[in-house]
Amino acid sequence: MDYVTTLKILVIGESGVGKSSIILAFTTGDYNASFPATIGVDYKCKVMEVNGLKVKLGIWDTAGQERYRTLTNSFYRDAHGAILVYDVSEPKTLQKLNEWVEELQVYTTKKNIVCLVVGNKIDKPRAVPREAGQAFAQKHRMLFIESSAKTQEGINLAFEELVQKIIETPGLWETTGSSSNIRVANEEGNLFN
Template sequence: MDPSVLTTLKILLIGQSGVGKSCLLCRFTDDTFNIDNAVTIGVDFKMKKITVDNNNIKLALWDTAGQERFRTLTPNYYRDGQGAILVYDVSNRESFTCLETWISELKTYSTKTDIIKMVVGNKIDQERQVTRDEGIAFARRHQTLFIETSAKTKEGVYMAFEELVRKILNTPSLWEKVEDANVVRCNDGNSSISEQKYCYC
């Protein structure tokens, strides 16, 4: 692992279809904006390095892969997430109303009780149906961070991610864990070095 990187954080993007989750993600990671990618296909998660208060952090930003469409995200998606970005579309009231259910789903499946939540009102470049004050009130009620963004104009996007990461870093219990050496991730690289000790060949 890169020694200059303090930690890797898993960030979840949640919210109704069409609120611009993938656009936020693309704007943040690649600085691109493509209005045409109607439904998320092929985007699993994206990696991005960010520097917050002189700490190098690697972010694994997980997209919903369209599974939110019929409210069918897998519990597996939420596992070990340290931060969650709940996105709504300020030009679509319904996407704001249904944040309640996303919050409660997050509460049900999140495995870290102190996961940092951020409510993001996206598409502020468009005509509003939800005021900024309503967004703030919602965030206060659920004790989450709050920011408004436009993936199209870039406004607020970088700040949103930066704020979230800063808050996570201020909550050491979320990331200062002792690496559990007994947890196995299967991939080509990590077969045991001491194999001879075990096998009979």
């Protein structure tokens, strides 16, 4: 299988929740305890296979600090999926996800974008019960998982679940028009629609 579908994935949430660490753990398998705060926006790529489709993920890491929020507005456009991250050891980071959900709703251009709530840092003493994260995700009709970038627990599963749901969402990623740069072909070269 040669053909690769490209999906735009956003990773959003407050500063310090581990967004960059999650992306690093997923793309390289590494962990850096002293990861510097993202300034503006960072971008990483990774190719994975889901349901027999080779998928290239363009992963956008947005800065969590308020002063960089205006830089990220254009990066919401055309996103297929979003990972909303909070820190299970900091209750306010879950509460602040409400603002990120609002921002996502304002700036995203795809009505059926797939979202996944990730409770990160489960290797630390917990201050947010799992049920609170699940309830937030359920309220907003989002997927939910807990993870630890440090121990790698839940990291690959988070991206696999998100991409699986994107692929299963009609009209979100596949196209029939010739103007799109997203095309999926099977081994025989037949396009999937």
